[in-house]
Amino acid sequence: MIASLREVTVAYDRGPVLGPFSLSLEQGEIVALVGPSGCGKSTALRLLAGLEKPTAGTVERAAGRGETSVVFQAPTLxxxxxxxxxxxxxxxxxxxxxxxxxxxxxxxxxxxxxxxxxxxxxxxxxxxxxxxxxxxxxxxxxPRLLLLDEPFAALDEITRPALAEDIHELWAETRPAIVFVTHNVEEAAYLASRIVVMTPGPGRTAGEIAVQAALPRPGGFRATAAFRDAADAASALLAKAMGRAA
Amino acid sequence: MKHLSGIAASGGLILLLFLAWEIACRALAVPVYILPPPSAVAAAAVSDLPSLLAAAWITLSRALIALAFCSVAATGLALLVSPSPLLERATKPLAVTIQVTPIIAIAPLVVIWTGLEHTERAIVILAAIVAFFPVFSGALTGLKSADPDLERLFDLYGAGPWQRLFRLRLPAAVPFMLEGHKVAAGQAVIGAVVAEFVARTGSSQGLAWRILLAGNNLQMPRMFAALFALIVMGAVLYAALQLIERFVLAWWRGR
The missing domain is CATH 1.10.8 (Helicase, Ruva Protein; domain 3)
Incomplete structure (x- = not known):
């Protein structure tokens, strides 16, 4: 176990934003957090980074100081x-x-x-x-734990797939645990070994999907059934979670 | 090219205005003691040039001393209060009070306190008072301007308060500090001139004093020459600071 959130909730002055939410990360796995805007996925990421404390629940982090890295939506240089x-x-x-x-x-x-x-x-x-x-x-x-907060959001359609492949190559070198936040199910299905779909805020787990394919992805992966199935399943879960909230 | 044509256009406009002024003075036979033609002003400026330059340097040097003082004191104060929202809230009303108090209203008081034999001190103090706020608020805004996500990164990597100050907040503040100093420099000149007007004595022979002296003697061409010297000085100072700002910013962001 690299890091885990157990039944965490986070509430700000304006109301609850996350939880109760649980997530456990194993060494070397790539997890995508998918959910609608405002479901608290970035908050979950900050909890994993130790940048924020939960209102309730426990956060465990095996990665020490200097072993966790965060990449934000913007380059933040x-x-x-x-x-x-x-x-x-x-x-x-x-x-x-x-x-x-x-x-x-x-x-x-x-x-x-x-x-x-x-x-x-x-x-x-x-x-x-x-x-x-x-x-x-x-x-x-x-780092043993790499956290990516919508790293592709600001990139164009040409740069985006290239960076996704790069992330896999880099992951293969040292195999850190990676968690990344996105609201794009196809990106999640391409990059992650496990997709966690979240409900609208305050976000809970709507469901989990394991992507049954090798990492880094073989060529033409986006055309395979494994990719389509995972993306469709995530889409369906997301739609169901949104429908329940409406 | 655009830049050059802009300079040519504004120069042409100024030339046109001077020409209209000259023609109007001659055509309407305006007495020189009311409005001298530009040619008379130019003649006075040429004959007074050495003393005008000396007077301009007196005023400018006092404004610059005041600016240097503010640069240290106001930036220092901003550094001191920026880590604490409470301290910042405590000092803000005082800073605003200094900013909104008309300098002309407190000038007589400062002149009395420093003594009529030391009006140069009064001038520096008054110039510093008006230059304080722009430097202070520029530095304070700048110190808090760092990207919040960068602040989070510094948290993540366990940065200490000094590392945060020298590696994040101070460098992030540079553009704001430059802007603050640019505004403050103009203000300092205004403060110095106002103080010279209020002091009105021979121990401070800056440009304002030249204007007063010429006015008292009804030497209008010399009065205008001193006034134009003041305008040119202000413009040159502004242009110089603009240039410094451009160079420093180009270095800061690498283009």
């Missing part, structure tokens, strides 16, 4: 710092000497196929490149 300085940030913050941190940052940039972009600042990068730098920053510390 420091605009004043070069790409390599952005990637080196987590390492430097955890006390790694600057020179060593820069070397590892350069390696992480190479892993996301941007070996030459180190000196560039975020404004000089395209949207897809900036997202890769963000991913490199998350990977630089070799």
């Amino acid at each position: 420091m605009p004043w710092a070069s790409a390599i300085a952005n990637v080196a940030l987590p390492l430097e913050l955890s006390g790694e000497p600057r020179a060593a941190a820069r070397i590892r940052a350069q390696e992480a940039l190479a892993r996301v196929k941007l070996p030459a972009a180190g000196a560039q600042k975020p404004a000089q990068l395209s949207g897809g490149m900036a997202m890769r730098v963000s991913l490199a920053r998350a990977l630089a510390s070799n």
Whole structure:
């Protein structure tokens, strides 16, 4: 077990946003959280990251400091710092000497196929490149738990599938547990080994689907029955959850 | 190209206005002690040039001293209060009070306090008072302007308060601080001029004093020359700061 949420609820001043919700993550699995806007999926992610405390329930995290990384919807880079300085940030913050941190940052940039972009600042990068730098920053510390909050939302249709494949390749290198949030069932079916569908907020589990196929995906996976079945099942669950709320 | 044609257009307009002014003065035979023609003003400016430059430097240097002081004090105060919402709320009304109090109304008081033999101190203090708010509010806004998700990342990686300040909040504040200083510089010049007007004595021989002196002697061309010197000084200062801002921002965001 890498991290788990047990019967957690989160309520803000404006009302409950999540739960009761449970989720347990095993080493090396890729889980997609799918649900309508406002169902609390990003909140669940922040609980897993330890960035927020639940109102009730328990959060367990086996990953220690520096072993969890988050990638947000936007690249969230420091605009004043070069790409390599952005990637080196987590390492430097955890006390790694600057020179060593820069070397590892350069390696992480190479892993996301941007070996030459180190000196560039975020404004000089395209949207897809900036997202890769963000991913490199998350990977630089070799996390055991990688949390992605709608990482594809800001990307165009051409950049998106390429990044999805990259994520699988990167996952295959060190096999961290990955949780990513999306409201696109096809993206979930392509990327995840397990899809958790959530109800409208305050989100609960509407159902779970296991995607029966190898990771990383074989070529032409989007045309296979396994992909279609998983996407359709997730779609149906989502529709049912939405209908119940209406 | 667009930039150059803009400069040419505004220069042409100014030239046109001066021409109309010159023609009107000559055609209507306006007495020089009421409105001198631009040619007379230009002649006065040329003959007064050394003393005008000296006076402009006096006013400008006091405004810059005030700005430098604010840069340290107001930014320091913003750094001090920004971590605590309570402290920030406590200081905000005071900062706003300074901002809304007309400088001309407190100038006589400050002049009395510093003593008539030290009007230059009064001038620096008054310029600093008007320059304080833009620097303070720019720095405060900037220090809180960092992307909340970046703040979360710093939480996630267990950043300490100093790391957060030097690696996140201060660099994020740079564009806001530049803007604050740019506004404050203009304000400081206004503050210095107002203070010179109120002080009215020979111990502060800045541009305002030149305007007063020429006015008292009904030397209208010299009065206008001093006024134009003031305008040019303000414009040059603004342009210089604009240029600095452009360069620093280009470095900051890499293009």
